[in-house]
Amino acid sequence: MVKLSEKQRSIVEHKEGAILVKAGPGSGKTRVLTERIKHLLLDKKRCKILALTFSNFATDEMRNRLQEDTAIRDCVENVTVGTIHSFCLEMVQTRGNLAGLNQDIVIFESEEDRASILRDVFVADPQFYSVLVNAKQKPDVFIKKCLSKISDFKKRFISPEMCNYGELFPLVYRAYNESLLKQNALDFDDMLFYAYRILIENPAVVKLYTSLYKYICVDEAQDLNYAQYNVIKALCGKEFCNIMLVGDENQAVYGFNGSDSKFMTVQFVNDFKPKEYLLNKNYRSARAIVAFANKLGNYNSETNFVYEGELTASSYHDEKEEAGAVFNKIKYLLAKGHRDIENKLSYSDFVIIGRNKYVFREIENILAENRIPYFYKKINNGIDIESDYIKAFELSIRLIINPQDTVHLRELSRLVKVRIARSNLSIIDKLNKILLHGYANLLPALTLLQNADIDFDKVLNALENNLPDDLSDDDRYLIMNDIDQWKKHWKKYKSIVPGENRSLLSFRNHISLGKTHDIQYDNGVALLSAHISKGLQYEVVFIIGLTEGTFPDYRAVRAGETELNQEKNSMYVAVTRAKRLCYLSCPQTKLMPWGDYKRQTPSRYIQDILDRERL
Numbered sequence: 001m002v003k004l005s006e007k008q009r010s011i012v013e014h015k016e017g018a019i020l021v022k023a024g025p026g027s028g029k030t031r032v033l034t035e036r037i038k039h040l041l042l043d044k045k046r047c048k049i050l051a052l053t054f055s056n057f058a059t060d061e062m063r064n065r066l067q068e069d070t071a072i073r074d075c076v077e078n079v080t081v082g083t084i085h086s087f088c089l090e091m092v093q094t095r096g097n098l099a100g101l102n103q104d105i106v107i108f109e110s111e112e113d114r115a116s117i118l119r120d121v122f123v124a125d126p127q128f129y130s131v132l133v134n135a136k137q138k139p140d141v142f143i144k145k146c147l148s149k150i151s152d153f154k155k156r157f158i159s160p161e162m163c164n165y166g167e168l169f170p171l172v173y174r175a176y177n178e179s180l181l182k183q184n185a186l187d188f189d190d191m192l193f194y195a196y197r198i199l200i201e202n203p204a205v206v207k208l209y210t211s212l213y214k215y216i217c218v219d220e221a222q223d224l225n226y227a228q229y230n231v232i233k234a235l236c237g238k239e240f241c242n243i244m245l246v247g248d249e250n251q252a253v254y255g256f257n258g259s260d261s262k263f264m265t266v267q268f269v270n271d272f273k274p275k276e277y278l279l280n281k282n283y284r285s286a287r288a289i290v291a292f293a294n295k296l297g298n299y300n301s302e303t304n305f306v307y308e309g310e311l312t313a314s315s316y317h318d319e320k321e322e323a324g325a326v327f328n329k330i331k332y333l334l335a336k337g338h339r340d341i342e343n344k345l346s347y348s349d350f351v352i353i354g355r356n357k358y359v360f361r362e363i364e365n366i367l368a369e370n371r372i373p374y375f376y377k378k379i380n381n382g383i384d385i386e387s388d389y390i391k392a393f394e395l396s397i398r399l400i401i402n403p404q405d406t407v408h409l410r411e412l413s414r415l416v417k418v419r420i421a422r423s424n425l426s427i428i429d430k431l432n433k434i435l436l437h438g439y440a441n442l443l444p445a446l447t448l449l450q451n452a453d454i455d456f457d458k459v460l461n462a463l464e465n466n467l468p469d470d471l472s473d474d475d476r477y478l479i480m481n482d483i484d485q486w487k488k489h490w491k492k493y494k495s496i497v498p499g500e501n502r503s504l505l506s507f508r509n510h511i512s513l514g515k516t517h518d519i520q521y522d523n524g525v526a527l528l529s530a531h532i533s534k535g536l537q538y539e540v541v542f543i544i545g546l547t548e549g550t551f552p553d554y555r556a557v558r559a560g561e562t563e564l565n566q567e568k569n570s571m572y573v574a575v576t577r578a579k580r581l582c583y584l585s586c587p588q589t590k591l592m593p594w595g596d597y598k599r600q601t602p603s604r605y606i607q608d609i610l611d612r613e614r615l
Contacts, residue, residue, distance in 0.1 A: 004028075004031075004032070004035065005028075005281070007277065007278075007279060008028055008031070008032050008035075008279065010277065011032050011036060011277050011279075012032060012035045012036045012039050013039060014036070014244075014275065016241075016242060017241055017242065017274070017275060018241050018242070018243050018244070018268075018272035018273065018274035018275070019243075019244045019245075019274050019275050019276075019277070020244075020245050020264070020268060020269065020274040020275070020276045020277070021033075021244065021245070021246040021247075021276075021277045021278075021279060022247065022248060022249065022265075022276070022277070022278050022279065022280075023246055023247070023248055023279040023280075024248050024250070024279060024280045024281075024282060024299070024300075024301045025248065025251065025282060025284065025285070025293075025301065025572075025573070025576035026282035026283050026284025026285050026301075026537075026576065027279035027280060027281055027282060027283065027301075028279065028283055029219075029246055029248075029279065030058075030061065030062065030065070030219075032246070032279065033051075033062070033217060033219060033244075033246055034062055034065045034066060036217070036244065037049055037051060037066065037079055037215075037217065038066070038069060038071070038072050040214075040215055041072050041075050041076070041078060041079070042071065042072065042075075044214060044215075046075040046078055047078065047214035047215065048078045048079075048080070048212055048213050048214060049078065049079045049080070049213060049214065049215045049216075049217065050079075050080050050087070050209075050213040050215070050216045050217070051079060051080065051081045051082075051216075051217045051218075051219070052082065052083070052084050052087060052216070052217070052218045052219065052232070053081065053082070053083055053084075053219045053220065054083060054084070054219065054220045054223050055083065055220075055535075056083060056513070056514050056515050056517060057535065058219055058220065058535065059081050059082055059083060059086075059515075062081050062219070063081045066079060066081070080213070083513070083515075084192070084228050084231065084232075085188065085191050085192070085513060086513050086515060087195075088191040088192050088194075088195035088231060089107070089191045089509060089513065091195045091198060091199075091205075092105065092186070092190075092191055092194045092195055092198070093105065093509075095198050095202075095205060096194065096198070098198050098201065098202050098205070099194050099197050099198050099201070101181075101186075101194060102184055104184065104401075104402070104505055105184055105185065105186055106184060106185050106186075106398070106401060106402045106405070106505065106508065106509065106512075107185065107186055107187070107188070107191070107509055107512040107513070108180070108183070108185045108186070108187055108407070109187075109188060109512040109513075111144075111147070113407055113408075114147055114187055115140070115143050115144065115147060116407050116410075116411075117176060117179050117180060117183070117407060118143050118146060118147055118150075118172075118176050119139075119143055120179060120407075121172060121175045121176050121179055122143070122172070124175075125175070127168070128168070128171075128172060128175070131168060146169075146172060149169065149173075150173055150176060150189075151187075151189050152258070153173065154187075154189035154190065154192075154193050154227070155189055155192075155225060155226060155227045155258045156226050156227070156258075157193060157196055157226070157227060157230065160173045160174035160177060161174075182404065183402070183404055183405050183406065183407055184402050184404040184405070185402070185405070185407075189227070192227040192228065192231050193227070195231055196227065196230060196231050196234055199231070199234035199235055200234050203237070206234065206235065206236075206237040207237070209235055210235075210236065210237055210239070210240040214242060215242045215243075215244070216232070216235070216236070216240075216242065216243045216244070217243075217244045217246070218232060218243070218244065218245045218246065219246050219247075220246070220247055220251075221245035221246060221247035221263075221264040221268070222247035222248055222249050222251055222252040222259075222261040222264050222265075223247070223252060223253075223254050223259045224259060224260070224263040224264060225254075225257060225258035225259045225260065225263070226258060226260075226263070227258075228263075229263040229267060229268070233271060236272075241272060243272060243274075245264055245268055245274070247261070247264050249261035249264065249265055250297070250299050250569055250572055251534065251569055251572065251573050252566070252569055253530070253531055253534065253566055253569050253570045253573060254531075255562065255563065255566040256566075280300055280301050280302055281301070281302045281303070282301045282302065282303050282305075282576070283305070284537055284576075284579055285303065285305070285309070285576055285578055285579060285580075286303065286305050286307040286308060286309020286310075286340060286578075286579065286580045286581075287303045287305060287307065287308050287309055288308055288309040288310055288311040288582075289309050289311050289575060289576065289578050289580075289582050290302070290303040290576075291303075291311075292311050292575060292582070293572055293575050293576050296568055296571060296572050296575070296605065297565075297568050297572070299572065301576075307340040307580060308340065309340055309578075309580045309581060309582075310338070310340070310580070310581045310582070310583075311575075311578075311581075311582045311583075311584070312582075312583055312584065312609070313546075313584040313585065313586075313606035313609035313610055314583070314584070314585045314586075314610075315585070315586055315587075315588055315602060315610055316585060316586070316587055316588065317587070317588055317589065318587050318588065318589045318590070318591070318597070319359075319361070319362040319545070319587045319590060319591065320362050320366075321587070322362070322363075322544060322545075322585050322586070322587045323362035323363040323365070323366045323544075324366060325585065326352060326363055326366075326542050326544065326583070326585070327363070327366045327367065327370065327372070329542070329583060330347075330350055330372070330525065330540075333345055333350075333540060333581075334346075334347075338580065338581060340580045340581070341539055341580050341581070345539060345540070346523075347372065347373055347374075347523060347524045347525050348523055348524065348525075348526075349538060349539040349540055350525045350526070350538060350539070350540045350542070351525070351526040351527075351528055351533065351536070351538040351540070351541050351542070351577060352525060352526070352527050352528070352542045352543075352544060353528050353529070353530055353533050353541060353542065353543045353544070353574045353577065354527075354528075354529060354530070354543070354544055354545050354551070355529070355530055355545060355550050355551035355552075355553060355570070356529060356550070356553075357376075357529065359544055359545030359550065360527050360544075363527070363544065364527070367525065372524070372525060373523055373524030373525065374524045374525040374526070374527055375524050375525075375526060375527065376526075376527050376528070383482075383485055383486070383489060383511060384485070385482050385485075386478045386481065386482055387475065387478040387479045387482050388415055389439065389442075389467075389468075389475070389479050389482075390478075390479055390482035390483065390486075391415060392412060392415055392416065392435070392439045392442060393442055393445070393446075393463065395408045395411055395412040395415065396412065396431055396435070396442060396446050397446075397449065397504065397508065398508070399412070399427055399428065399431045400428065400431075400446065400449050400450060400504065401504055401505050401508055403426060403427045403428060404427070405427065406427070409427055409430060409431070409434075412431070412434055413434055416434050416435070416437055416438050416439060417437075417438070418434050418437040418438070420433065420434060428450075441466045441467060441468050442463070442466075444462045444466050445459045445460075445462040445463040445466065448462055449504060454502055454503060454504050454507065456486075456490045456507065457490070460483060460486055460487055460490070463483055464480075464483060467479065488516075489507075489511055489516040489517075490507070490516075492515075492516040492517070493507050493510050493511075493515075493516050496510075496515065497510070526538070530551070530570040530571070530573060530574045531570065531573075533573060533574055533577050534573050536577055537577055537578075537579055538577055538578065538579065539578075539579050539580050539581065540578065540580070540581045540582075540583075541574070541575070541577050541578035541581070541582045541583070542582075542583045542584075542585070543571075543574050543575065543582070543583070543584050543585070544585050544586075545585075545586065545587070546584055546585060546586040546602065546603040546605060546606050547586045547587065547590070547600040547601060547602060547603055548600070548601040548602070548603055548604065549600075549601075550600075550603070551567070551570075551571065551603055551605070552564060552567035552568070552571075552603065552604070552605075553567060568605075571605050584605070584606050584609070586600065586602045586603060586606065587600055588600055
C-alpha cells in the first residue's frame with residue numbers, strides 16, 4: 001500500500017464532482033493522480049477512466065505505474081492513457097466523417113511537409129506568387145511566417161471562413177487547407193481543430209464519450225492552451241463534471257505554444273466550480289533548494305526533507321573555466337560523495353541544464369576529452385533517418401498508405417533524381433517506376449507492405465536480405481542503423497497496440513505522434529535544456545550559462561512581463577529538478593560566433609547570491 005499524507009489521501013478518495021489540484025514540484029503529483037485512478041477502478045465497479053497527459057514520456061510513466069500494481073491488474077485496461085493529441089487523432093480517424101474527413105487520413109507532422117504544401121499554394125496562384133516574390137523577407141522566411149500565423153489561427157479555432165476576406169491571408173489559409181485535404185492529410189493543429197468541431201456539432205458524440213468514461217483526469221494542466229482546454233470542455237458537454245485537473249502554475253513554461261496557466265486557475269474554476277486542493281510540500285528537494293526556488297517569485301513550497309542540501313552560485317572568467325569547474329565538481333563528488341547523499345554517486349545522478357543548446361559547447365568538449373559519458377535527451381516525432389536508401393523506403397511507405405500524397409511522391413522523385421512525366425498512372429505505379437531507376441532492391445519489402453495483414457518483421461527482414469551489392473561500408477553502416485531504428489519503433493508499437501488493431505496507417509501515425517519512441521536514458525551525465533528537464537529529477541544539478549540575455553533569454557527581457565514570467569518559471573523548473581545539490585554558475589565573458597569576447601552580466605536569478613559572497 002502506498003503511503004499518502006492526509007491531504008493526498010483526501011484527493012485520492014474524492015468522490016463526485018470536479019477537482020483542481022495545484023501541486024508543486026516534488027509534492028507527489030503523479031503518485032496522487034495514479035493512486036486516485038486505482039482507487040476509482042476498485043471503488044466504482046471498474047468504471048472506465050480517461051487520463052490525458054502532455055507528453056509520451058508522461059503517458060509511459062503513468063501506464064507503467066498502473067500496470068505494476070497487481071491489485072488492479074485485471075481492470076487496468078479500463079484506463080485509457082494518452083496525450084491530448086493522440087486522443088483527438090483517434091476521434092478524428094473514427095468519427096471524421098462527421099466533419100467531412102476520410103477515416104484513412106494521415107498526419108503531415110514535419111514543418112518541411114507543411115512548407116512544401118504552402119509553397120505550392122503560392123506558386124499555383126499568380127496573385128499569391130506576386131506577394132511571395134515581392135515580400136521583404138526571403139521566400140522561405142516568408143512561408144515560415146505564414147505557417148506560424150496559420151498555426152496561431154488554428155490554435156484559436158479560427159477557420160478561413162471566419163476571417164476578413166478583404167485581405168489576402170484568409171485566401172492563402174483556405175488554399176493551404178484545401179491542398180492538405182487533397183493530399184488526404186492533416187497537420188498537427190488540425191487534430192484538435194477537427195476534434196473540437198466534431199464535439200460541438202454532434203451532441204450524440206459527447207454523450208457517447210461521457211457515457212463511456214465516468215472520470216476524466218488531466219495532468220500538467222498549467223500547460224493547456226486555448227484549443228486543448230476547449231476540446232476538454234467540449235468533451236464534458238453541459239452536464240459531465242467528474243473531471244480532475246492537476247498542475248502547477250509556477251511550472252508553466254510553454255507560453256510560446258499558446259499555453260496559459262489561467263485556463264487551469266481561472267477558466268476551469270469558472271466553468272466547473274471545482275473543489276480545490278493545494279499540494280505544496282516538496283518531498284524531493286532539500287531545504288536549501290526549496291528556499292532558493294521560493295525566492296525566485298511567488299512560490300510557497302515547503303520542504304519535508306531533514307536534509308539541508310546545498311545551493312551555491314559561482315562566477316568564472318569564461319565558459320571554459322566554468323566548464324572546468326563543473327567537471328572538477330563531478331569528479332570530486334564521484335570520489336568523495338556528500339554528507340546529504342547516502343548512496344555512492346554515478347554519472348547518471350548528474351544533470352547539466354542550460355537555457356539553450358549553445359551553452360553546452362565547452363562542457364561537451366571537456367567531458368569528451370576526459371571520456372566522461374554524457375547524452376542529450378531530445379523530444380521529437382518521426383524517425384531520424386541518415387541514409388537516402390531508407391529515406392526512400394520511408395517515403396514509399398507514406399505513398400502506399402496514402403495514394404493521394406503528391407508531396408512525398410515529389411520528394412521521392414527528387415531523392416532518386418528521376419523526373420516523372422505527367423500521366424494517368426496511379427501513384428503506386430509511379431512509385432514503382434521511380435524505384436526501378438535506383439532503388440529496385442526496396443521492391444520485395446514494399447510488396448509485402450501491400451498485403452492486408454501487416455507483418456513488419458517480415459518487411460524488415462526482406463529489407464535486410466535485399467540490400468544492393470555495391471554499397472560502401474559507410475553506406476551499409478548507416479542503412480543498418482536506420483533499419484535498427486525501424487525495428488525499435490515496430491517493437492514499441494507492438495507493445496502498445498493489440499494485433500487485431502494494427503495497420504500500416506496506425507503504425508505511421510503512432511510514429512508521427514512520437515508514441516513509438518523508447519523513453520530511455522543513456523548511462524552518463526545528462527545535458528538538458530530547461531524545458532526538456534521538466535518532470536525529471538537528479539541528485540545533483542548544475543545550471544550553467546546564467547547570464548542576462550541567456551537565462552533569462554534576451555528576447556524575453558525585451559518583450560517584458562509575460563515572457564519574463566515564463567523565464568522565471570523555467571528557472572524554477574530547472575532548480576527544482578535537484579534532490580540534494582544544485583550549483584549555479586555564469587561566465588564573465590563569452591566567445592561570440594564571430595570570434596570576439598563579450599563581457600557578461602550575471603543573471604538576475606543569481607546576482608544576490610554573488611553579491612553576498614563578495615561581502
